[in-house]
Amino acid sequence: MNLLSLTLLITAALSYTALSAPITTNTANRFDIELSGPSPPTDHVGAMSRLASKTSDATVCLDAVCKGNSHNYLFADIYVGGSTTPSKVILDTGSSDTWVTGSTCRNSVEDTKKGGCEPNEMGSVVTTPGKFNATGQTGSTKYGNKGDRGVEYSIYKTSVKFGTAEVTNFPIGVVTNSFGGVKIRGILGMAFNSLSKIEKALGGENANFLDALQVSKFGIYISPQDETKGQVNFGYFNDKKYGAPGEELQWFPVVPTDDKGYGYWLIDSSQMIISTIDYTGTERYLSYTLESAPLQGRTLLDSGTPSMIFTQNVADTINEWYNSKYNATSNFNFIPCSDGYPLTMSLKVPGTKKPVSYRIPYSSLAAKLDSGKCYSLIKGGAEQYGMSTFGSPFHQAAYIAHDKEAKKIGFIPLNPKLMPTKSFWSF
Template sequence: KRDGGIVRANIEDEQVFYAANITISGAEYSVLLDTGSSDLWVYGSTNPYCSAFSTSVPRSQATIDCQSYGVFDTETQQWSTDDQLFLIQYGDLTYAIGYYGTSVVSFGNATLDGFTFAVANTSNSSVPVFGIGFEGNEASTSSFMKGYGGPFQYQNYPSALKQAGLIETTLYSMWMNSETAEGVTLFGGIDHSRYSGDLATIPLLNYYKSQGVAQPITFDVSLNNLSLSDGETDVSVLSDSQSCLLDSGTSFTYLPQSAVSNIADALGATYYSSIGYYVMNCPTSSSGVNFTFSFDSIDIQIPLEEFLVAVDSSNQNCAIVTSGSSRCILGDTFLRSVYVVYDLDGLQVQMAPVNLDNSDDDVEIIGSAGPT
């Protein structure tokens, strides 16, 4: 195993998000590792939604145990800021407001001096977020910023690693062991022991092209078909190809409503408005039913059980944790079964089924020319 040109960081599966531990100005923080956004932010010491020091919101809303994730005190910790506004809102309508600044940030075996991140003085998000997407998708690039000094880009974590010479290309690979709830993110490298078969290269789609964006700034790929199979019968549930976001910051999977309805019909599930999901009988043993996600150059098979969550203590009834949405998102229920290489410089991803059997690393440093 070679360490030069590689930044290796362990991650943990907390069931509803991938957790990463980082250090800022000597203090540790637990954050959600998010391929769907691009900014790092942590709780500030005046966030009213923190249960420990709520002042300006009703106690019923101040429910976040901020201290368990870490709270940044701008008065006592190393921090430099020019009071540049930070504002982000996520797809679930949670938000964070504060200021950008710089400090010393460590993640895995890398330390960056003068790294830009945000301290959120107000946030109702249940966990702080470490976005590792494209610079072009940073909150600072929003048109909203026109009233606050103008939109701008800065070097976020993947770009800063390359600028510092710690990796040769802006690329990282990620895998999660669903059995041990432990995984790894490799910046600048690929671990060939962690996938089965060959990596398939899939070009990214420019989701925001209609808004004048010149090139992809999100990890959107074309999902050409989605089917259910029990080994004898295949049922296609997707009527048209979809631009789908590979998003480690989203717990479940979101598909067009017609696809969700087709899945429910094929599985004999019933919709329960009280929980917002279709519910079916939990399999008493392996169902033998698989989803097949078909992309341009690879089919990924994932057992139905990866998309089921018991909704009662007796494990009799299971929710199919796939919701209807106009935005197709392949979240952690999909990503747990896949080894993904996120190639920001190459505007592509590579994908293969994850391999949980091999314990010997086979790490390749990816040079400036990108993966072959």
């Protein structure tokens, strides 16, 4: 999940009775999930997808979260506890826990008036006795640098159906309260186990959904022309369908998150070249080698982040290429809404000679406000967190293959036939 706005806190209750491991049924361990966008009003999208109650450009937006266009996270439907009503959750490669909205979800009085969660609302989960086994553990997930938004949940074991696959006796968080305007339906984490707070609360018991599915490999495709559409392939890679003809997956070894081992999908991107044609028609190039030295070249691949996060100096430089105008009140860099040139990321695996270029469509870098103005999704702040982040815009430039067991991640440029056709400036 977005490193600029997310902190996690899990608190364990005193008592817990261990139950058996999750059981996988109804799957050949190879299946596809179609992705979609939120469907208001039943699917409230709040503090994690750039929606907010204020829409004026002059309004200070909480953590740069504003009511914007259809740019959002990667949503998919899961069915929890035998429910026939799906919970539309965010597929998040930047976290490792699964939680969904519970039937007793409440926001503050102010948020409820604006359409917050209500008991038994479409998409909420009802904890039916016999289908939800309480573990005695509780937890909370907080958002924002101040921790003033988030959800609180109880940890249950239940069934989760996902496409053609179903796991039973799987530990999830069922939200009992939300605060500060967080209204999403849930998160399905797809990172490594060491990030799991639920797993720690259960005394080390595996709470990783990929492991429960008995799947190590998965690949993500997001349409570069419509970010609400895409597909996730589980148990195999579909790079031949979505990748550029003649290209192969460029494999990067996953870098350990810390001395405790693997957590995030991290790569060494220190030999990256960033380029585009700026608004004056001038070719621009930037080497990230020196800039990323304090970060040890570390870059996080995170489907739960809607932006590209670099060092502040690099972010400022790229935004200048796109003729940005900074607004201190909103903390936005405003840029033209359309027809800019793609941002090209040339990546080279350390120790190899051949770089591969990935072109992020300009439309994936500009988020539109209700006023019609657009702000840049190129952000600074990597120094603060010790890593850069390739968020959802990069997912519209490459098919991304993940292999949890082999601890590697691969990219292949998308087929040019899938890309937007416009690549010029117009005013």
